[in-house]
Amino acid sequence: MKVSIAHLGPTGTNSETAAIAYANWLGRHRQQEAVLFPCPSIAITLDSVAQQKVDLAVVPVENSIEGSVTTTLDRLWQLEQLKIIQALILPISHALLSCNASLKEIQTVYSHPQALAQCQNWLAKFLPSAKLVAINSTTSALPYLKDDLAAAAISSPRAAQLYQIPILCHDIGDYSDNCTRFWIVSSTQNNNGSHLSLAFSLPKNVPGALVKPLQIFARRGINMSKIESRPTKRLLGEYIFFIDLEGNLQHSSVTAALTELSQYTETLKIFGNYDFCQLTNN
Amino acid sequence: MKVSIAHLGPTGTNSETAAIAYANWLGRHRQQEAVLFPCPSIAITLDSVAQQKVDLAVVPVENSIEGSVTTTLDRLWQLEQLKIIQALILPISHALLSCNASLKEIQTVYSHPQALAQCQNWLAKFLPSAKLVAINSTTSALPYLKDDLAAAAISSPRAAQLYQIPILCHDIGDYSDNCTRFWIVSSTQNNNGSHLSLAFSLPKNVPGALVKPLQIFARRGINMSKIESRPTKRLLGEYIFFIDLEGNLQHSSVTAALTELSQYTETLKIFGNYDFCQLTNN
Structure with a gap:
């Protein structure tokens, strides 16, 4: 039977990349097949495991630039029965995606608040008058970019491929060595690990x-x-x-x-x- | 000479309420008059003091529900010369403001990420399918509500008065006893206090x-x-x-x-x- 894994969606988020990396790891090391379940928020991702709708959740816990993902910590404390069974670290790369080829014409930038925060110096320098709009995930705005040439989104190079949106600027993060730690959460206790x-x-x-x-x-x-x-x-x-x-x-x-x-x-x-x-x- | 005080703007934000409260305190206790300088972000509010454009800044440091305001801590660490000279605690009340009299027709809710987070249970219960858009302050979206009847904003009752926007729902915060601690920051050292x-x-x-x-x-x-x-x-x-x-x-x-x-x-x-x-x- 396939292992079901919940993560913050929609497709193309860094959480999905982490869930795919973990699914690959399960295939290689445990000969287990996995199926992914994208969720609309981190809280709902964790709730899905607590309510036994899925076997596991992959949730971000800490980024090297912006610090703790407080929603993850708060929800884990509130829910009774969840256990961390593994962890992984994913390198993060931020790109500016837009259907417009000119940076000068960008008036609005959409992304997850953590991604906006991790690129704030770049944004202040190159798009000082753009409106920054924080949304649920790094990919939620991508379906709308084709209709709005004054808009851009901070997202991953992988999301650019998935949604077929050109990359206007690569590596716009303010700091190098950007990475995020993820926890793999289950409702089953694990009593062994480092x-x-x-x-x-x-x-x-x-x-x-x-x-x-x-x-x-x-x-x-x-x-x-x-x-x-x-x-x-x-x-x-x-x-x-x-x-x-x-x-x-x-x-x-x-x-x-x-x-x-x-x-x-x-x-x-x-x-x-x-x-x-x-x-x-x- | 008047004391100049920077705070997160525009008018109607909780930071402005805190700055007004502090200005009143200065009038009563020090017989000093103050003039307020709204800034577009917390980082720019603190920078204004470091660059000696203003005498003081009033910045949020911690909310009883959502925890530390990490931008304030990070910027204070980065800037060399800033000192905390006083602190104050402000009670926070969240209301849903809209020009629409029917909750059922609200499709988008705008506010500062901290305010959205502090009302997340209420929003999940009463506006489960509304799009939540995080913006720079609790009041940035208010000027646009008159043109968009499908939109609402989480803001203070005081902002509702200032912008002449009706309150659709009072006290929508998830927890009672919601309050925020503010620091008053100067470039002058203070070596006395509790x-x-x-x-x-x-x-x-x-x-x-x-x-x-x-x-x-x-x-x-x-x-x-x-x-x-x-x-x-x-x-x-x-x-x-x-x-x-x-x-x-x-x-x-x-x-x-x-x-x-x-x-x-x-x-x-x-x-x-x-x-x-x-x-x-x-």
């Missing part, structure tokens, strides 16, 4: 309240690769902390750390133990 | 690298009210940490902590020592 992601809220805001949980890991030599705070949405100044660790749930030092951690937290959610898939170029 | 904000990068990613800086404050009983990580934009997994503390630069324990902190950080920037303005209702 990376561990979790989140917790703290009972109250006292001096050192956050230091104690962090010390638990530092004392055992467990490396914390990321910490991110998100609002609880109840009160300004109350946070949920999202933490990525290097550790395996099969090791007693890790399980001991998590047991100790639960004494200091109000709510603690372990999102899963996972490895990064190594992607090849084909 | 709150202290700073940011630092760390030399490399080793176990406990972040714990040491945090322990410095915990050991001295200095409360950390917020920690936020932002990407360095160089490499995935490299971060700048933004920290808010309760402390006064006049106290030796605070200056000693900062001296110790500088031994562990790669770059350390102290954004300022400040108090919160108490706003009245008029």
Whole structure:
């Protein structure tokens, strides 16, 4: 039976590229065939797994330029049963797509807010008076570009091919080494891997309240690769902390750390133990 | 001479409301008159102070629902000379504005991405098929609503009055107690106040690298009210940490902590020592 994989659509998004890369990985390493399910938002992509409409979801979690994809973190915290089973890193390339051959005539640029943010210096320099319109994905505007010669979209070179829209400018991102980390999410727990992601809220805001949980890991030599705070949405100044660790749930030092951690937290959610898939170029 | 204050415009934005509240505070407490300068983006608002085009800027830093305003943090880190001199908290109310009296006929909803995000559950329930368009501010679309009866905008009740657009639905935010924290930024250092904000990068990613800086404050009983990580934009997994503390630069324990902190950080920037303005209702 084919594995069904939800991702942010429509076709041509970076999330779809990540889902295809993961489907190829499944074919090579697990001899599994996959079928993709594009979704209209990241929240609905994750909901599809929680509601068992699909087996897996591939969702962006962090970009090297713009930081955390907060919708992913917030939804993962809200949904009870989702687990991260793998991760992958995808290089990102931004191009300006338009049916107009002259940059001077572009009045509006459409893209996902993260893509607009990652090209803001280029846009300020080369299209200072263009209207920037943030939309649901990097490809949502592409079907309309043929009818609007004053419009352009920031999208991937792959989307340019798929939608048959010419690339007006290549590599318009403000920083090199642009890449996005994706999580592969399932409703089945995975207890083996080199990376561990979790989140917790703290009972109250006292001096050192956050230091104690962090010390638990530092004392055992467990490396914390990321910490991110998100609002609880109840009160300004109350946070949920999202933490990525290097550790395996099969090791007693890790399980001991998590047991100790639960004494200091109000709510603690372990999102899963996972490895990064190594992607090849084909 | 009047104090010039930059803020995210155009007229009717929550940033303008915050700037007016601060201007009123200046009048009451310092007998100073102020003049407002609306800017097209948060980055340009901060740049105006750095380039000495204005005396002050009022910028949003954190919302209780959507979290940090990352543009503000990133720009403050990039600009060398800006200092936070005061802070204020503004309650936020979202209304749906339209010249159409029927919710059923609304096909497009315009607003700032933070406002769209703060009303996403309401929108999914009452306008599930509407196109959501993220724009520069909560008020940018208001001048066009009179010509487009299928369009609505999420904006404040105050903006509805200013632009003479009827309110179709009141209080459409997904959470109560919605408020936004603003910083008042100047190019002049302030070394006195109850709150202290700073940011630092760390030399490399080793176990406990972040714990040491945090322990410095915990050991001295200095409360950390917020920690936020932002990407360095160089490499995935490299971060700048933004920290808010309760402390006064006049106290030796605070200056000693900062001296110790500088031994562990790669770059350390102290954004300022400040108090919160108490706003009245008029």
